[in-house]
Amino acid sequence: MCEVLRDNLDDHIQDIAESIKTCCFIAIDTEFSGLKSSLETKPSLFDDGEERYRKLRGSSSQFLIVQFGLSMYHKLPDKNKYEAHTYNFYLYPSSFGPRDVRFLCQASSFEFLCKHNFDFNKFVYNGISYMNEEEECEMRRHISTGKLFQGLDREFDERELQEYCSAVAVWLSKAKDGETFDLNVDKRNDVIEYIVHMELRQRFDTVWTRRQGDKITVEKVPACEKQKLELTDDFSQVKLENRIMDSLLGFTRIFRLLIQHKKPLVGHNMLTDLLLMYDKFHQPLPDSYKEFKNELHRIFPTIIDTKHISSNLRKLYEGTGLMESTNLMDLYTALNSYKGRFKVLYSPDICHGEAFWRYERDHHPHEAGYDSFIAGNVFIRMCHLLCNEGIKSTSASPMEFYQYMRTIEPYKNKINVIRASLNHICLDGEDPISKRPELLYVQPRNPGSNLSSSQLAMMMSQFGSVDIKMQGTRHALVAVGNYRCMWDILKAYKKDPDIAVVKYNYWRHSQTARRLLWSGVLLGGGITLLALVTSNTKHR
Amino acid sequence: MCEVLRDNLDDHIQDIAESIKTCCFIAIDTEFSGLKSSLETKPSLFDDGEERYRKLRGSSSQFLIVQFGLSMYHKLPDKNKYEAHTYNFYLYPSSFGPRDVRFLCQASSFEFLCKHNFDFNKFVYNGISYMNEEEECEMRRHISTGKLFQGLDREFDERELQEYCSAVAVWLSKAKDGETFDLNVDKRNDVIEYIVHMELRQRFDTVWTRRQGDKITVEKVPACEKQKLELTDDFSQVKLENRIMDSLLGFTRIFRLLIQHKKPLVGHNMLTDLLLMYDKFHQPLPDSYKEFKNELHRIFPTIIDTKHISSNLRKLYEGTGLMESTNLMDLYTALNSYKGRFKVLYSPDICHGEAFWRYERDHHPHEAGYDSFIAGNVFIRMCHLLCNEGIKSTSASPMEFYQYMRTIEPYKNKINVIRASLNHICLDGEDPISKRPELLYVQPRNPGSNLSSSQLAMMMSQFGSVDIKMQGTRHALVAVGNYRCMWDILKAYKKDPDIAVVKYNYWRHSQTARRLLWSGVLLGGGITLLALVTSNTKHR
Known part of the structure; x- marks a missing residue:
């Protein structure tokens, strides 16, 4: 790993540019000053892609990227071996003229960074500047005056x-x-x-x-x-x-090299990273979710989320111990264990390039550079497994990078979404239809009783992830994380004396639907009546 | 100076409590994560106390105190000498349970702290926790569950x-x-x-x-x-x-000692400090300006702002070189120079208590502890000057602290306000009436032209501090900082071909007033007409 700060960016930028130009793919990771600006932006199982974008957009525009990790992976010619060039950048939005960024920090996020030895003095004293296009324009105008x-x-x-x-x-x-x-x-x-x-x-x-x-x-x-x-x-x-301007653009210059060379970008659970990058280095996040997806896809046509891949492979590799958890460090440990390396033969060697050796000896989880390197490693390991899926391990052979890319084609531009109604969004097309279980519908058995959202959450959450949406005071919708959780809840409350829990039926339970239905009946009745009158008239 | 961090607060709290209990007065200072949350909260010469409170309240509730300085001044018995016990606290709002503070930072404020060697790692890794009463209640509730x-x-x-x-x-x-x-x-x-x-x-x-x-x-x-x-x-x-709870209350425990002992609090240009302290350690800032003043006065009956005193003494000491500038460091330097010390004899010795020597050798401006010490020193020096005002220097004598307090009585509880329609607010009564020059009224001479706020600001600001308030597109009000600035502007634009600048006259220039006036005339006319009709009727 090479640490890049405000005072040594110029020393490294040539090498970084060369590495971006010549690598196979680039793994990224960010550390930020906070995640949720308020309780309203908490992720919920009710969220679709649009709603999640809206929530993340609100937070991403207020928080900062404090550290950015870039790991350029190079395949060595004629060898079954990749070499990673990993850079860890500290970032800080230098103030000058009209630019004086107000940024939000979340106390617990800073404490999280503390646990992983983040250096706050490097961040403020020596963080590299950056600007998005809008800020750049304003700055150029200011300087020209x-x-x-x-x-x-x-x-x-x-x-x-x-x-x-x-x-x-x-x-x-x-x-x-x-x-x-x-x-x-x-x-x-x-x-x-x-x-x-x-x-x-x-x-x-x-x-x-x-x-x-x-x-x-x-x-x-x-x-x-x-x-x-x-x-x-x-x-x-x-x-x-x-x-x-070069100095104030700082990291944005490197971001523009990423856009220019359009190498595949790899990250783990990277939706927040993508929004933050877009907002800080490209343009303010647009109101429209669609516009965001289109523009992101235009600048980065190939984005790969290793969390999405591993979530999909979990079933396939059940029992192998390789994908029990989709946590990045767990995946890294499992896939680089003896079992992980030799489940299929010829999984490539992965090493650090010369002058990038720091991560060889020490683990630095949640340092952006380290996590980007790990994400790249996990990506290669999973590609190799997938490429040889269905082939006898002993028949496996060394693979070229283009073969990996061909194999993971179905996973391309699909970004993992946690705790939502869908488990990923698509950057190059429509989002998928939700595969989550149906919603549950709760009401008290006693006509005089009301429901409490927090009490319901407490009762239901013992069965798994749930989110509650109140419909007035006597009805509630419950979104559940998986089918087991749904069945467990239905079973547990089947004979409950206080509340009734059933699967939600739009036509029976939605107030809008019931209103629609009734107005339909009335309208239907009206038409019938009108028809009668008309026919009467006709028959006259 | 003694540096107090999360991991040594318990070692010092007894000594701090004892020092608070036995001192004559306490000087304070704060360093914060930012000043203005947005351009709308920029101070303006149009602001009265109420409006300034509204602006500062918006910012203070979002920014943090990152460092707090306390300097307890003790008069040594039978000596003309004060000893300062100065503590410099790093603060950080530890997250736990329901508490996860989102705080705002201003890039330029952090850069300002950098210039003065602020240690951001001490701030996050080892800053002392604190809570206001509302947060404390919530925390106790959480722990009890x-x-x-x-x-x-x-x-x-x-x-x-x-x-x-x-x-x-x-x-x-x-x-x-x-x-x-x-x-x-x-x-x-x-x-x-x-x-x-x-x-x-x-x-x-x-x-x-x-x-x-x-x-x-x-x-x-x-x-x-x-x-x-x-x-x-x-x-x-x-x-x-x-x-x-003691650990989470942290610095609030010390703040409560300040409330308990009600020693005079001294600070320099301390309005922002007071709002921040109130919000972080006491209660969320109330909507009502009056409520804020009453409650602050209740908990701290004696607050003294050395910026307010020095601004008032400036005229009196003109030409002495002692109060050319009301900047804290400038005052300190001037008042502790040979001339400053011996302008009036028997100005007391001021030294650091044992174990508080760090500031003896080195200057650390804008470290909260250092600035609080300096404010206390400047306070004593000014008190001594004032006490002996009008007395021949050689007739001066050593003074007791109660004599100082009696002398500065007229300055008590008056807090300096920068760039506003008034130069101070009163904590123990009604705010004073503005002594600023009248407003100026600007309109273009050409009936087809409009005014531009930014252009006006640029033109006028060469004469001194000005703020512009547009009234539609063709009229503007200009608030000026002082009379010289007003006269210079009136003179400069007397024969200007483009714009006319005159003193503002409420009845001639205010649209509300003109509307009122006209409706008065019409109403008057109406009454006359009605009277005529009535009288006609009568005469019929």
């Missing part, structure tokens, strides 16, 4: 700047053309650097500024010379602008 | 817990009464500790648990013995509950 402080009251920066300007003014009053003066301007803060260049050049007609090592060197130049430098110098305004 | 995990999906904790339970089950199957078994449960996390005790006792009828050093010791006991232990043992459920 040249009024860098306008409308802001960040006195601390202004005081520092004032000191630089005073020092230059004093020096300039006695300096001759060609003489230089050095300012100690911290190299690590690109925003301050840019402002110092711009401010000095705007205030003083006869200075030129350059970054040299740890200092900004101010040179006295004739005004005509200054114009020439603007066209040719390495520190011309245009070049400085490009540099500051 | 005994269902500690209910409704939550924090699987990571549950897994850990499951492991402890399994280990105990295995051991218990072979253990004899009186035998013990040790569990390595991290001592630093009180929440996990509490849950482990409760869960083991609930699951196993014949175990008792105690914290011993780094371990939790599980002892096999007969069930009857267990009942006795519940009444007498140091680890009875009641005592464990008190311990976890």
